[in-house]
Amino acid sequence: MTSARPTIAYLTGQYPKVSHTFIQREIEGLRALGWTIEACTVRRPNPKDVVGPAQEAEQARTFAILSAAKKPATLIGAQVAALRHDPKRWWKAVKLAWKTRPPGLKAGLWQAFYFLEAAVLASHLRAKGVVHLHNHFVDGSCTVAMLTSEMTGIPYSFTMHGPTEFFSAHWWHIGEKVARASFVAAISHFCRSQLMYFSPAAAWDHIRIVHCGVTPALYGPHQPTPAPVVTFVGRLDAVKGTPLLIEAFARVAGAHPQARLSVIGDGPERAACTARVAELGIGDRVTFHGYRNSDEVADMLRQSDMLVLPSFAEGVPVVLMEAMASEIPVIASQVAGVGELVENGVSGFTIPAGDLDTLAARIDTLLSDPDLRARMGAAGRAKVEADFDLAKEVAWLDRILGGSLAGGLPAGLRPEAGDRPHG
Structure with missing residues (x-):
């Protein structure tokens, strides 16, 4: 038996896809513990990257931001809804988008797209009663997550993988994202050390190590x-x-x-x-x-x-x-x-x-x-x-999510010996 947990959303740039099966396994593990997971993706993956019935079924239940935003009326309506819902937060999100834009005109245009996507995602999360947003990877989808959080007040977190994002840490404003997240899951001690290097010291205490795992x-x-x-x-x-x-x-x-x-x-x-x-x-x-x-x-x-x-x-x-x-x-x-x-x-x-x-x-x-x-x-x-047992890692992530929503992360960088899923 598992106890009911609140609704959270998962986001990444492309989901589900064969090279990101570990994300799907993590989501399935949390669902088994009673979490309602609203899977979201910025864009649908290439059909050749969706392999097998399990991924096809997961794709059918995943909300795709760009698919929902094909009509200009949807993009405009999402912005209007966000502005009406909380004007102060909307303006704060505008300022944050400007502050964290990478240099250059093209990058600025991409940042504008991320802002538009954030409003579409914000409408979806409010409709689903989502209380927390978790993102995998720290590139564009994490920018969308951060702006959505600012726009809605829904806390966000993310899993940091590397190594490619570390090659452009300042471009993606990793330090800002770490500082604003309710927690960050690093996949290794090495990954955590790199996050610490690019982040303010005050944010280090909410970085935990959550391994990707297998069964x-x-x-x-x-x-x-x-x-x-x-x-x-x-x-x-x-x-x-x-x-x-x-x-x-x-x-x-x-x-x-x-x-x-x-x-x-x-x-x-x-x-x-x-x-x-x-x-x-x-x-x-x-x-x-x-x-x-x-x-x-x-x-x-x-x-x-x-x-x-x-x-x-x-x-x-x-x-x-x-x-x-x-x-x-x-x-x-x-x-x-x-x-x-x-x-x-x-x-x-x-x-x-x-x-x-x-x-x-x-x-x-x-x-x-x-x-x-x-x-x-x-x-x-x-x-x-x-x-690296997936059940142990999901149990640890369950504790981190629960602690974050309750106002206090569990102590320690890694779970104690013997942690298992619980209901």
Whole structure:
């Protein structure tokens, strides 16, 4: 049994989509604890990014600001409604939008769009009786959340992921957003430290660490196959370092003639990656699967022997948690908060970002030693169960939300041992 909790809204730039499945899981977890969640998105994602019946159903129940605002009358009506509801707050929101606009004419126009979107969202939240607004990511959708909060008096919070937002922290006025939020959920200690760097010291005490998590029971046990499989899961984009993985696999392919490379995901670099595979003469050893839904990814991880993620920048990738929960070792770049999840030499290997020699050597080591893979896989599973279990993270977020609405956040950066969902 769960007790009824009030209605809150979740917002992000595009929702739901395959690369943001962790947001959907978090929402589902909070709903299971009794929260009524009004899912909102600035825009609908590309249809190819909505994968599987669960995401299609979630999209059908998600409020899309830009879809609602197609008619000029809706945009004007929302502004009139906001002005009538609380003229002082509307003017304060105008001043805040001006204060936090990035430099340049084009950026100023985008800021005006965010203000218009905020009024549309404000009307929707008032109609739904929303008492709190939570946003994921700190870019444009967080600007909309901050302006909506100023316009309505509904408190807002946000989850900070990084790393790309930190590259343009002043552009997105991260410090202002942290200071005005009722709380901020950072996904790692590293992420929290960066928020502290860009924020006033007075705001540090309402930053908490809430890991993205997975449900371990949905993954594993590992099902070894006769031909060892090296797997990559992610968007085929320059930041993920997929070309580096292809080069590294080509280096070790001769020593491991049965090994295969499985690439799960899609993106702008796919054509270049497939062309390079052909140039290296390993086309019969590499399979590009495109996007797969979460159940398919879980099944493919069970039949993999390692996950490799040679990214140049990351937060704390959920796919690493999924692989570790599947009892397979991981190889990942030592960037941002990755070291808070992957212990080098225990649950896998962390490597210097961009280091092709070390990447190839680590793949070779794991392909050569099934017993090492098994030990690392067991250690990875234990780490996820202890520190990245979605149920524990949702229970912690439940406490933070409840405390925030009651006027006092729970003590501590992380939950105490043994926290579980409660009703």
